[in-house]
Amino acid sequence: MNKLIIFDLDGTLAESKQPITTEMAELVAKILTKTRVAVISGGALSQFLKQVVAMLPMDANLANLYLLPTSGAALYEFHTSTSLSAGNNWKKIYEERLSEKEAHTIETMMRAVAEETGVINFREQSWGERIEYRGSQVSMSALGQQAPVALKKAWDPNHTKRRMLQTHIVERLPQFEVRYGGLTTIDVTKHGIDKAYGIHKLCERLGIAETDTLYVGDELESGGNDEAVYKTSVQTKSVASPSDTERLIESLLTAS
Template sequence: MDFSNKKIIIFDLDGTLTESKADMDAEMADLICRLLKEKYVAVIGGGSWRQFEEQFLRRLLCPKENLHRLHLFPTTATRYFEYVNTEWKEVYADILSTEEKTKIFGTFAKSLEKAGYKKPERVWGELIEDRDTQVTFSALGQQAPIEDKKQWNKANNAIREKAATILRELLPEFEVRTGGLTSIDITKKGIDKAYGVRQIERALQIPISEMLFVGDALYPGGNDHAALDTGIEATQVNGPQETKDLIRGWVR
């Protein structure tokens, strides 16, 4: 791979720049700042804008003049934010209608029961969250600690996969994806990482051949896999540490 001909590096957020839903650490923040001096950087993730702010932006203490090279695509690129005149501005948002949301919430309830999901005794926050452009189920609640999520995933991932399969049958007009360790995301049809890559191409007028995608779930069935449909060059990492090694090689 020739990194010098790449204009933009697109990172998945959860599991790639940060541990699942955890804050970005200072070392990663520093590496991203250094990368922003040379390249455009885009971040696509299933999380909400609020999550992007807390998990990623709050930690990123870069000189402001480099932030215009950073482009953020929360809720799987159904929203796009850019940095204009010292502020983050929303460029677009693909909002789900009230009818669509009602249908998704009802179908979640049915499908989870059928798949054998039982609400754990302790949960952290809402189980099903309305993120306007996306509805997200998290088996332990939206703010569950990472260790609990890892444990749940080990014991119950088959239930999550089964629920996702049932949801895909009942909601063919929507996109159903598993993400992170405990989540299922539902968006409008055609909203996936490929959609995100094409939105970036359109918004920034950068050809896909000059993009590189870095993600922890590029394998078939993973929530980064769809990005490959665009023909984008991509690198699989097994977590933030490997992502750091990659960036270190680039900014040396």
């Protein structure tokens, strides 16, 4: 068993923005008794708590769980006895925050590019907010944050719309990191922040060699949102869906 296993969230542990299944929750709880586990994704911490933590069994070994929201721009660890307010046992280890001014600049550029390319029409109704400031990241979701998964999957199956948005936003905002996140999302963070950054920081903090670490993701192919992981020395395992990930966890548990 690897000393650390890092999972992508959407498309890997769960369907886009959906909670993990009961079966997945049980498997994650099992693997948490054997090794350290991290989850990294473009979502905000609140999303991780809803999609993953809230679904885990009450006795899950959260001390072995690490959360890297906003693509690794922040890291949270579980602390049981701290002076933190009740219900918030997740301690921030670092966060590469964007200032409100930077967030405003990014939002303005996102709107301009959406309009210019015609890829997103802000006058059309959306499912929740399209642009969200997540402290260390600004995210633009074409159909809105709460859009149904089926619509999201159908929106940009071959990545062309996201690639077009990304290319145009990078031109306007070379001082930031611009990448595509989920099925309909463009994420902007401080320059140099990506999943590789988060993995470097976590491995360093835990004193675990990257070569002893396994990364599991559904978009490891070129241009996919797990691709940055290849800048690290971690081992990788590509999965096609959350049920594929369940089978992988089962085989890791059997082999250990």
